[in-house]
Amino acid sequence: MENFIGPKIKEIRQAQDLTQFQLAEFSNVSLSLIAKIETENNINNKIDTLINISNALNINLNDLIENKKNIDYKTSFIINKLNKLDTNKKERIINIFNQIIDITQ
Numbered sequence: 001m002e003n004f005i006g007p008k009i010k011e012i013r014q015a016q017d018l019t020q021f022q023l024a025e026f027s028n029v030s031l032s033l034i035a036k037i038e039t040e041n042n043i044n045n046k047i048d049t050l051i052n053i054s055n056a057l058n059i060n061l062n063d064l065i066e067n068k069k070n071i072d073y074k075t076s077f078i079i080n081k082l083n084k085l086d087t088n089k090k091e092r093i094i095n096i097f098n099q100i101i102d103i104t105q
Contacts, residue, residue, distance in 0.1 A: 004067045005045065010038040012057050012064075015074045027056035058084075 013023050020038070024031040029052055037045060037053075054061045058080045082090055 005050070005065060006038045006040065008064060009034075009053060009057070012059060012077070013038075016057065016077055018057075023053065023056055027052040029053060 009023075013020070018026075020034045021031055023029075024034045027034075027049075029049055033049070034053075037049075050064060051061055054064045057064075058077055060080070063076065082093060085093070
């Protein structure tokens with residue numbers, strides 16, 4: 001079976017401008033294991049490891065383990081961050097975003 005999780009972790013990490021070292025620190029997963037997951041096929045990852053990595057990347061675990069193509073991870077990252085905000089902060093940011101969109105059109 002093709003390892004799609006490792007390359008996906010790498011793509012998301014790079015989209016967030018994180019190094020492997022930073023992801024290792026944020027996820028409490030060793031640097032060597034991060035590197036191994038990203039580059040090797042047939043890695044049997046423990047679910048706890050994948051949960052720690054998905055939490056560190058601020059993505060849903062399902063988004064990490066599903067084999068979907070053509071996902072814009074920067075947009076996904078922003079949406080996940082927005083969803084964690086309280087309603088007032090979220091509405092303020094959405095209003096600012098809409099103003100920016102209006103200016104650029």
